[in-house]
Amino acid sequence: MKQQSHKKSYHPPKVGMRIIKTALAVLVTLLIIDFLLGRLILGRDWAGSLNITIFAIISTVITMQSSVKETVKAARERIIGTLIGVVIGLAFLALAVLMFDTTPETVAVLVFYALLTIGTLLVIYLCKVIKFAIVSSLCVVVFISVMYAVNSNTPLVDAIWRVLGTIVGAIIAIVINAVVFPPKINEENIMSDTYAYKFEDNLYLNITNRCSNDCTFCVRQGGSFGGQSLWLKTEPTTAQVIEAIKTFDPDSYNQIVFCGYGESTYRMDCMVEVGKWIKDNLGKTVRLNTNGLGNLINGRDILPELKGAVDSISVSLNQYNASKYEEVSKSVYGESAFDEVLDFAKKSKDAGFDTQMSIVACIPKEDIAECYIVCDKLGMPLRVRGQM
Numbered sequence: 001m002k003q004q005s006h007k008k009s010y011h012p013p014k015v016g017m018r019i020i021k022t023a024l025a026v027l028v029t030l031l032i033i034d035f036l037l038g039r040l041i042l043g044r045d046w047a048g049s050l051n052i053t054i055f056a057i058i059s060t061v062i063t064m065q066s067s068v069k070e071t072v073k074a075a076r077e078r079i080i081g082t083l084i085g086v087v088i089g090l091a092f093l094a095l096a097v098l099m100f101d102t103t104p105e106t107v108a109v110l111v112f113y114a115l116l117t118i119g120t121l122l123v124i125y126l127c128k129v130i131k132f133a134i135v136s137s138l139c140v141v142v143f144i145s146v147m148y149a150v151n152s153n154t155p156l157v158d159a160i161w162r163v164l165g166t167i168v169g170a171i172i173a174i175v176i177n178a179v180v181f182p183p184k185i186n187e188e189n190i191m192s193d194t195y196a197y198k199f200e201d202n203l204y205l206n207i208t209n210r211c212s213n214d215c216t217f218c219v220r221q222g223g224s225f226g227g228q229s230l231w232l233k234t235e236p237t238t239a240q241v242i243e244a245i246k247t248f249d250p251d252s253y254n255q256i257v258f259c260g261y262g263e264s265t266y267r268m269d270c271m272v273e274v275g276k277w278i279k280d281n282l283g284k285t286v287r288l289n290t291n292g293l294g295n296l297i298n299g300r301d302i303l304p305e306l307k308g309a310v311d312s313i314s315v316s317l318n319q320y321n322a323s324k325y326e327e328v329s330k331s332v333y334g335e336s337a338f339d340e341v342l343d344f345a346k347k348s349k350d351a352g353f354d355t356q357m358s359i360v361a362c363i364p365k366e367d368i369a370e371c372y373i374v375c376d377k378l379g380m381p382l383r384v385r386g387q388m
């Protein structure tokens, strides 16, 4: 449930490694595709030179992420998105060309518009069906650009260059990220035994790596939180968590929050035991930051068990409807997770927990406004948090 940050003062951004690597990857792409392949091997007049260079550069820039793992993920999404857009684009383009060849131009143009509209709908729907909604906008851009090759003499060749350029650009981004000052993230140095950590005025407990979601904004994606690793080598026992709490001066923090790199409700026994120990020994208020899927995860209503261990519950809403939720949360429970989140929040409030919902400010402003409406209907406050 780790998502939040608060900016206190402005510091000019530094030129990070990702910026440098992106620029370097562009240079390498130009040298390999344009200079070596296009000019030296195939010759200046090589027809596909411009296309493949442009698509490779675009792919390189979009694919480059802050970690190798994320870059591979972005490359996969970009390549699959491009393939979907190209295949559907070529099929619809064939229909469009047929219309231009066999009907008056005005009719053909209107049919072309209709094909663009239907194709856009089909591409987005297909992305949703195959649970690839996150790249649907990319697929649509590719689809439309393929369709607009209607006047080209070589639409199939253009499409092939686009796909090849995308693949080559993505590979260059991965290689540059992996070999040029690779991020210092590996099995050895990302694993830690950090069961408790201070963040601002609170003490946070990190009791599991497990999570039913794979949120696009989650700091898990980046490997570390504020420079410290929260990936656990092994899940701590109740005694280990209590020992970790004892290493902090109780006067140095306000409340204790179950919120690590994973979803704490996977560890109900540990959380309840630790929560009750805190209440009995420290008298601090305890908050659970959750994705609201604990009942599904445990196959039972967990709220009665949290009584006496937890005072307040913050439920991640993430988005205002099921399909939007799935786009950012990528839950193992699919779109049905959204209704479960709302239901959990309602039950939490009814059970007497101080309940609020939260979203991360990485979604569009209009969506944030819709989230406020959802929470108003539930009679629950909404907290909008910054993205790490």
Ligand code: SF4
Binding pocket: 001, 002, 003, 211, 212, 213, 214, 215, 217, 218, 219, 220, 260, 261, 262, 263, 291, 316
């Ligand atoms: S629900 Fe899981 S993936 Fe999403 S922000 Fe929380 S810990 Fe990260």
